[in-house]
Amino acid sequence: MRIAIAGGHGKVARLLSRTLAARGDVPVALIRQLGHVQDVTEDGAEAVVLDLERSNARDVAEAIAGADAVVFAAGAGPGSGAERKDSVDRGAAALLADGAELAGVRRYVLVSSMGASTEPPPGTDEVFAAYLRAKGASEEDLRSRDLDWTIVRPGGLTDDDAQGRVQLDAHVPRGSIPRADVAEVLAAVLHAPLTAGLVLELTEGVVPVDAAVAAVVEPAD
Template sequence: MRIVVAGGHGQVARRLARALVARGDTPVGLVRNPDHVADVHSDGSGVIVLDLETATVHDVAGALSGADAVVFAAGAGPGSGAGRQDSVDRGGASLVADGATLAGVRRYVLVSSMGAGSEPEPGTDAGFATYLRAKSASEADLVGRDLDWTILRPGTLTDDAGTGDVRLDEKVPRGTVPRDDVAHVIVDLLHEPRSARLVLELVAGEVPVDAAVAAAIERET
């Protein structure tokens, strides 16, 4: 499969690219900064320089031409203001969905966040609350589209080595999850058409990734 990854220089995205290459897929990372091209190439991934904050829908459709799927793993990043969180985490996800529709790419995996989909709980840090609202808006936009979408809501991301064991379901207790394991769950979701139109939460657990994905699909379909 040829899979375009928006936010291709991100920490999850680079792990995802390496996992896709290991599986025999062809990842292509979309990056904003030309200085990041060499890093993404070093993961075995193709690269297209495209700034989602200035690109047109036709630019995005061109980047997605010939792809089998797209993963939105972009984000404004820690410390970004509300404006950039909206323009990247919400606006960028919507633009990529528009581009996918124009390019005829039906499969779309959105990397969201646990806590999205509802109003942030009282006491949530103001910056994180803004981030969650942007993610919630991107989810709401995506579920109304005629695409084969899957929404993945990981818990707090860590740089711990992946264990290959997770907990994946419509609702799971709050927790952490290694970025390595998030990447491997995305790979399995991309290769499982029955995961389309599912919203799944993800934390570290005790079930191997392939079995956890299969079980979540059985429960939800």
């Protein structure tokens, strides 16, 4: 599979590129800066320079032409304010979907966040609340489209080594998860077309990744 990854220089995205390349897929890292080309090519990805905050849908469609799937793993990043949480975590996610529709790329996997489905509780940090609202809006936008989408909501992200075992379901208890395990789950989801139309929460757990992904698409008894 040829898979375009928005936010291609981010930690999860780079781990995903390495995971996909190891599986024999062709990751295409959409990056904002020429200075990131060497990093992502060393991960096994093709590099395409594309700033989603300064592009239009046709630019995106051209960048992802020929892809079998797209993954939105971009984020405004630490230190950014509420305005950029909206422009990236909502606006860029919607723009990627616009481009996918133009390019005829039906498969779209969105990396969201636990807590995106409800209004942030009183006392939540203003910028983090803006981030959760932006993620919630991006989910709502994607769910309204005629695309084969899957939404993955990880818990708190860590830089711990991959454990290879997770909790993955429509609802799981709050918790954390290594970014490397998120990447493994995303790769498995991309290769599981029956996950289309599912919203999945994700934390560390005891079930091997492939088994966890298989379980969410098994028909109920």
